[in-house]
Amino acid sequence: MSKRNNQTYKLLLSGEGGQGIQTIAKALVATSIEQGLKASYLPSFGVEQRGTPSIAYVIISNENINYPRFDSADIIMALANRAVPRISKFVTPNTDVLFDSSVIRANTFSKIAVHKFGIPATSLSREKFNPKSYNVLMYGILIKMLDLNPDISWKSLKNQLKDKFKTKKIESENKDAFEYGIEAVLERKIFFKPTFETKATINYYKNREKKGIINPARCKGCGLCIEKCPAKALSFGSDLGVFATPVPIVDLNKCIACGMCHQICPDGAIFIEKINNKENK
Amino acid sequence: MPKSWYAESKPHYFCPGCGHGVTLKQLGYAIDDMNIQEDVVFGIDIGCSLLAWNFLACDTIQTHHGRTTPVMVGYKMTKPSKVALAYMGDGGGYAIGLQSLLHAAFRNNPVTVILVNNENYAMTGGQMAPTTELGVATTTSPNGKTIEFGPGFKGPETVRSIASKDAFIARASVSNPLLLRNILKEAMETQTEKNNFSFIEVLSICPTNWKTSAEDSLKRVKEMEKYYPVGKI
Numbered sequence: 001m002s003k004r005n006n007q008t009y010k011l012l013l014s015g016e017g018g019q020g021i022q023t024i025a026k027a028l029v030a031t032s033i034e035q036g037l038k039a040s041y042l043p044s045f046g047v048e049q050r051g052t053p054s055i056a057y058v059i060i061s062n063e064n065i066n067y068p069r070f071d072s073a074d075i076i077m078a079l080a081n082r083a084v085p086r087i088s089k090f091v092t093p094n095t096d097v098l099f100d101s102s103v104i105r106a107n108t109f110s111k112i113a114v115h116k117f118g119i120p121a122t123s124l125s126r127e128k129f130n131p132k133s134y135n136v137l138m139y140g141i142l143i144k145m146l147d148l149n150p151d152i153s154w155k156s157l158k159n160q161l162k163d164k165f166k167t168k169k170i171e172s173e174n175k176d177a178f179e180y181g182i183e184a185v186l187e188r189k190i191f192f193k194p195t196f197e198t199k200a201t202i203n204y205y206k207n208r209e210k211k212g213i214i215n216p217a218r219c220k221g222c223g224l225c226i227e228k229c230p231a232k233a234l235s236f237g238s239d240l241g242v243f244a245t246p247v248p249i250v251d252l253n254k255c256i257a258c259g260m261c262h263q264i265c266p267d268g269a270i271f272i273e274k275i276n277n278k279e280n281k
Numbered sequence: 282m283p284k285s286w287y288a289e290s291k292p293h294y295f296c297p298g299c300g301h302g303v304t305l306k307q308l309g310y311a312i313d314d315m316n317i318q319e320d321v322v323f324g325i326d327i328g329c330s331l332l333a334w335n336f337l338a339c340d341t342i343q344t345h346h347g348r349t350t351p352v353m354v355g356y357k358m359t360k361p362s363k364v365a366l367a368y369m370g371d372g373g374g375y376a377i378g379l380q381s382l383l384h385a386a387f388r389n390n391p392v393t394v395i396l397v398n399n400e401n402y403a404m405t406g407g408q409m410a411p412t413t414e415l416g417v418a419t420t421t422s423p424n425g426k427t428i429e430f431g432p433g434f435k436g437p438e439t440v441r442s443i444a445s446k447d448a449f450i451a452r453a454s455v456s457n458p459l460l461l462r463n464i465l466k467e468a469m470e471t472q473t474e475k476n477n478f479s480f481i482e483v484l485s486i487c488p489t490n491w492k493t494s495a496e497d498s499l500k501r502v503k504e505m506e507k508y509y510p511v512g513k514i
Binding site (some may be wrong): 052217218220221222223224226227228242243245260263264265266267268271 | 282283286291292293294295296297298299300301302303306307455458459488494495496498499
């Protein structure tokens with residue numbers, strides 16, 4: 001952001017609680033103030049510990065901000081599917097939508113959004129950096145979009161995350177992710193196949209004596225069923241559940257159809273029962 | 282999935298592996314078994330338990346913190362044909378709402394109180410609760426709870442000491458879901474058939490705030506069962 005133009009940027013950062021939305025927003029505001037700009041920040045999140053939409057309304061400007069009114073956004077960042085309905089009313093034809101294409105499909109956003117830029121942040125950070133550093137990568141991209149000074153920006157992020165960088169290794173991994181974000185080239189591709197997407201169909205299991213279903217759209221990957229299974233017939237598979245966690249698979253040869261998994265599952269995602277052979281005959 | 286669950290609200294708002302989900306599943310099956318879905322009125326408290334506001338396909342009332350029991354007592358007085366369930370956490374039942382709970386037990390009001398005990402204030406970040414056992418580290422007792430804050434609060438025993446002889450008071454655990462269902466059924470039958478007070482404490486797990494895996498959560502609830510004995514009291 002050059003100081004000559006009198007420009008105001010309205011940013012909307014959104015995601016799920018626990019993804020670091022508010023931390024990024026704080027660092028962004030701190031660094032813009034340090035670089036001589038004016039900024040306003042309004043956090044918005046629910047009462048829950050985790051898992052509900054978390055949104056930050058940020059305004060960065062060369063001039064004084066008299067009133068932090070927020071009707072439309074210039075830049076929207078989305079990190080989770082569940083936050084998308086909450087941000088749709090702030091989208092205009094001029095809005096730049098920046099989203100994590102490894103968890104969100106491009107067509108989840110309304111048709112008004114023309115400038116959609118996807119970056120597979122979660123899968124990139126899993127491959128190259130720390131799995132949790134996807135938000136730092138997104139922060140780097142935002143800094144580049146706003147044309148702020150990268151060195152000062154990294155310092156203010158480091159101030160925010162002081163306690164989280166427990167070892168030098170974590171810090172250097174995050175630094176790499178940040179630099180990757182600064183250098184990343186945003187392309188307008190069409191992203192329709194997220195890597196980490198909840199499996200939409202139900203898994204059916206059946207053999208002669210037993211049949212069962214596991215619904216990935218309900219499973220949160222807590223692992224209680226695996227712990228409780230007396231026959232050790234359950235284990236984590238490759239499908240992904242609600243929070244992009246692995247969904248259990250069942251080995252029907254080992255299963256004794258006791259129904260313990262079904263009784264303990266807090267989400268109602270699994271059900272295995274014996275087939276009544278007498279009725280079939 | 283139980284018939285009395287409200288399917289459209291799933292996946293629900295509780296954390297992965299939450300004991301509330303297990304308790305509400307068994308409550309759902311108990312309601313199905315007794316065929317009382319039309320009559321149940323479900324009162325919820327502040328705390329994690331409020332996330333159950335659209336959990337069951339039953340009439341639900343959200344009350345002030347700790348005041349679920351008196352609200353349900355009043356409801357039952359005006360509509361005696363309904364089944365009044367008060368659902369709360371250990372913060373709502375034992376810290377702020379203990380007087381309400383004790384008086385309902387003392388008067389032998391025909392309501393069923395279901396209290397989920399996970400040994401901390403989970404929604405606000407895992408602070409120390411009256412039910413936290415000695416030596417357990419929480420965010421407000423990082424070196425373990427000391428005796429100045431009292432030992433773990435034994436709720437059902439306290440309520441038993443003043444409740445009527447006919448009242449049904451028990452403790453169950455999410456580590457044994459089928460026993461939990463039977464106890465819930467018996468408690469609701471106490472209300473519908475015998476018109477007496479019933480109170481159940483459910484020992485629950487909180488993987489998010491205990492920072493435990495599924496295996497360790499179940500191990501810890503087994504440890505809790507040694508201090509808080511399960512069964513009729």
